[in-house]
Amino acid sequence: MDSAQLALFALAVGALIGAGTVLLVGWAYRVRAIALQETSSVVPAGIGDVLAGMDDAACVLDASGLVVATSNAATRFGIRDGAVLENGELRRLVRGVRDSGASATETLRLTGGASLDPRLVSARASSVGPQLTLLVIRDVTERERLDQMRTDFVSNTSHELKTPVASVSLLAEAIESAADDAEQVRIFAARISAEASRLGQLTGRILSLSRLQAAESLSQVEPVSIDEVVAASIEAHSVQADSAGVELSRGGERGVWVRGDAQVLIEAVGNLVANAIVYSPRGSRVGVGVKVDADVVEIAVTDQGIGISDADRERIFERFYRADEARSRRTGGTGLGLSIVKHATQRHGGEVRVWSRPGRGSTFTMRLPLASAPESVLDKKSKRKTKKKRASGDARTRDARNGEFA
Template sequence: MSSPQFALFALAIGAIIGAGTVLLVVWAYRIRMLAAHETSTSVPAGVTEVLHGMDDPACVLDPSGLVVATSNAAARFGIRSGAVLDNADLRRLVRAVRGEGGSATETLRLTAGGMLDPRLVSARASRIGPQLTLLIIRDVTERERLEQMRTDFVANTSHELKTPVASVSLLAEAIESASDDPEQVRVFAARIAAEAGRLGQLTGRILSLSRLQAAESLAQIEPVSIDEVVASSVEAHLVQADSGGVTLARGGDRGAWVRGDAQVLIEAVGNLIANAIVYSPKGSSVGIGVKIDGDVVEIAVADQGIGIAEADAERIFERFYRADEARSRRTGGTGLGLSIVKHATQRHGGEVRLWSRPGQGSTFTIRLPRIEAPSVGKKGAKKKAKKKRSDKKSATAVGARNGETA
């Protein structure tokens, strides 16, 4: 073999050896990287940032169940980095996913994190690597509560509407059978009218409550005078108070203003006054007072009635709930008045509070954000002054009639 041929041969052998060495090194490097990936418990790049941007509680766990990364909301369920996952149901879900692969979702009730009431959650576990599992917890307690409320509302409404409809049907049959007795016909006709009125009231209140809950905002938002709200509510219930032998007494601060829908507020305060009259004994007094407390206006309706037990006070604002079922049936109560008060107040950015003692009476207080009185021009000022004098005369007449306190 000549020298040039030998050189070419040696060069080819060297190239083959070199290429093989490079391939061997690359293969070894890839094997090393694969092994490192299979055994690594480091959180992949970007996962931590995603967790910090999540509103739901979430965490990443290693094979031993140790939490290596969390979202900010995870602390609500007692999940913290560097600690082992406490809840046995969540650990079981994570183990199942780690063993079978893929992802899995379960609905659980959790009481972790020092919470007193169990929370209904939808927990989803997914593998994000050979050694790591992502756990996301979504609190669905509120969704379940709303669904239950919707179901109860439909069931209760059907039941409440069924009663007066059935009564009207039976009374109509009674009138037919007593057609030859004019006195009995008049009695049954009066009862039909009462049941029809109750049915109309129930339907109206269901519609009012549905509008308050369904609408995203109030239909009409403008400055509202609390003096006018209280005066209109009192005037609307003077006849009811007279027939019940109850005195309405209005007092407190004047000149308070809020922002909202005047008609909705009049209905809310009117419901409180109507309830107070119904549950007050004859000869007693119902007080309607207004108090300006900084940036808050308080409208309180107090009675000297039978009061509300502590167990009933927790549910008194629920739809169709009646603390005294028999009395409500007798007086034609729908069980929706206080629910309307609650939702109307919340729609105005406020809250309603209750103080009550059995045998001593009850006080319902509506608290609303206060605004400054709207400015008016010279012409408007004269008109307002004239209206104020008219309201004062009207209030004096109502006070003389109902024992108003200053």
């Protein structure tokens, strides 16, 4: 082998050794990177941005159970960066996922954090790396409450409908048995009529409430005179008030208008008046007052009745809930009146407020957005003012003439 061939051979061997060294170094770096990834607790890029955009409470935990990243909503459950999970059930869920490597979901009832009330949550834990675990907590308390309300509504409706139907059936049998006793027949017939009226009232209110809850908006929206709403509500319950020995009075501002459905508002205010009469002692007064507060109309129904306890005040707008079960049964109450008031007011963009003290009475106030009077009403007012001015001017002219000829 001459010197030239020997030089080429040396170069080839050097190149092979250099390439091998590069490959060996590259492989060593890759092994080191994998080892670091398997033991690192650094949150991967992008996860922090994802957590920041989440509405649910969420956090990332390292192998020691320390929180290394959180969403904004995590503080609701007392979860903070740099701290461990306070809740034992959540820690158990995360440990199980870390040990098995498989995701897991559990429904838990949690307390603590920003709310002292127990919250029903759906908690899901997933591995996002050899050393990191993602925990997402979704609050399903409201969903559970709505599901329970639907279940209760169906159950209560079935029960409430069965009662008058069963009574009518029994009374019909009693009439048949007492066919020869005219007086008993009249008594049973009157009771059948009362039960039929109660059944009609109940079904009517169920339909009203269902329409208010099902529709996204009112079917008919137009200018509504609060004077007419209050007058119709009082007139509809004047007989009830007379029978109960309760005086009905109307006060406050007049000529006030809102936009909405007149019949829905009349039913809502009427329900408040009816309730006030039922829970007022004989000889007392129920007042309906109207007040304008900035751009809001307040319709307040005040009684001097038995009042409402703090515990009942939280639930009185629930369907079929009765603060005084015995009195409500005795007077034929359905337990739907205040629920209709609440939904009717909300459909009109307003709210209902309650003030009450046991033994001192109650005040229910419907707050609705104020609206301008229709042009036709404004034109009539303008014409009446013009007529008054003309009449006044004519009177002054006659007085002047009489003075001249006197």
